[in-house]
Amino acid sequence: MLDLARLQFAVTGSLHFLFVVLTLGLAPLVAIMQTRHAITGKPVFERMTRFWGQIYVINYALGVFTGLVMEFQFGLSWSGLTHYAGAVFGAPLAIESLVAFFLESTFLGLWIFGWNRLPKKLHLACIWLVTLTAYASAFWILVANSFLQHPAGSVQQGDHLVLTSFGALLTNPSLIMAFPHIIGASLFTGGFVIMGCSAYHLFRRTTEQEFFRRSLRTGVVWALVGTTVASGFGYAQYGILDEIQPGKLNSGVPQIALGIMILIGQGIHFTVMLCLLPLLWRDRLARLRWVQPILMIITPLPFVAAIMGWLVREIGRQPWLVYGRLRVADAMSPGLTKGMVTFSLIAFVGVLCLLAVTDYLLIARAVRRGPAHVALGAAEPAEPTPSPALVL
């Protein structure tokens, strides 16, 4: 039963991050595109904003669905955690939902439905606010996660932990290198998705060559920024781990996962820096047709690396839920039966996997149809008569 509950958390958590990592990666890039349109007034930047913005928004849906399960899952299956550490762990989660996600969702609604309705500058402000609050959200979630890795800023009082230093929670050594590492991984993912989709259109020689030459450049440059940041702050975590979680990287799965992640991160880092970036000169990469299928095939790699990273971090924490303080086995909700956990596992994992596959197919379709068929922000030609009011 413990394994079923763990499996449920691992699958929903992994699914969540597959979508969130792209959300975090695309949001700033879409914001930059829209800003360039606001500054230069060039239509190509507006088209890029709408096309990549639509990919971002379709992807966003699954981030929300899986995130809802994540938020409730602690109390559902791991009430031992809420009892023992809720007074510390709950604070960053409460702040995340109240301060960060509340605003992110509200501003995203304004951005999606505010096309052609909000003044252009305010509409632009919305996507920047979405980006800012999305990163704030990631920060607070990682504060909470880092507490599980290294319960800084707390002491045990009776049968539970109490918060003694908020500062220690925010300067947790497990957090300070991991947060920029995740930002890097996200930009790497956002850049790679833009690069791979652009390669597809360039290879197919669709009519949108100019659009995707520009996009390809954006993708390659941000993949370089992302891999540089991700690998730098990845290696920076070695010394910290030696101090706070010694031996974490020596056990089976984390060791293999770490190897795969480094192979992908470092391999792509050098490939982008030494091969792809120089080929951007005079748009050579956009004309090198034989390279483009390779760019398409390697597009999923940042997602693989991201999952590997979480496997290292979370399996390496076992058997602890709160490192050194609370075991996973002792944190399960009392009174859970195997039937209940099986029911929720099938319900959540079944529904979310089906929706995730559907979502990826919709993204693939939106990419294939290209910038000429974007629903986001599209204005239909004027109708001759305004429709009358609905009478109920």
Next chain:
Amino acid sequence: MEIIWLAVFAVLLIGYFALEGFDIGVGMMLPLLSRASERAGEPGTRQRHRDRVVAAMAPFVLANEVWLVAAAGTFFGVFPSLDGTVLSGLYPLVVTLLVSWILRDAGLWFRRRLDDRGWQAFWDVVLCAASWGIALTWGAVLASIVRGLPAQPFDVLGLLYGAVVAAAFAFHGHAFVAWRLSAQSEAGSNRRRLLLSAVVAALPVAVPLVALVPSLLDHTAPSATLGVISLIALPVAPILVGAQVWVWRTFGPSRSTGAAARTPSFF
């Protein structure tokens, strides 16, 4: 401090019912509301009528449903010892509520992503059924909490209270669509009716909450925790309110003119 955070939690949960209540109500009533629009002699296919009804609520959904996300996060932070007890005590109900919520959202996000009549009709059925699922499950959840988490959460009383919640949401959804799609001349009376229906939608949760105040106050987090949440969250509160007001100012009934009126809804 305990009183402030109890109040914040109550405002968030009651706000969720008063706001998201109409989205759930519109989803439940989608077939009826779109048929009413059809009978009113509007042009267009049946699918166009459904699109029009969904488009009425679409700009509000993201700003409304997030009230529950915030309420749940606040519940965890402010009442950590209750969070696990209540959620795991309601295990099958919480799972049903979440699956319904996810499917309702999936219906909204996916319904217009393909120009295929079967695809759109399918997600509209999901949207409608899942909205019913949310309303009925909320009734069972509240009935279960008030009775101290009985071992068997699905029972007649839960179902009856579910019917109460569903009726309140349906009324609220109806009032909302009338307000959003109303002509200028009827704006005033429709607004008053929407405010009334918001109160009706909030009552099924507000009444049990009042009864639960003493036991909630017994389980608040230590003051150090509440202090930290206050430090970060309270200064931002005016921005939260401002963002919500901005949504209502942007998507009110009289603003749909020009290019905005010709922009098909994303949901």
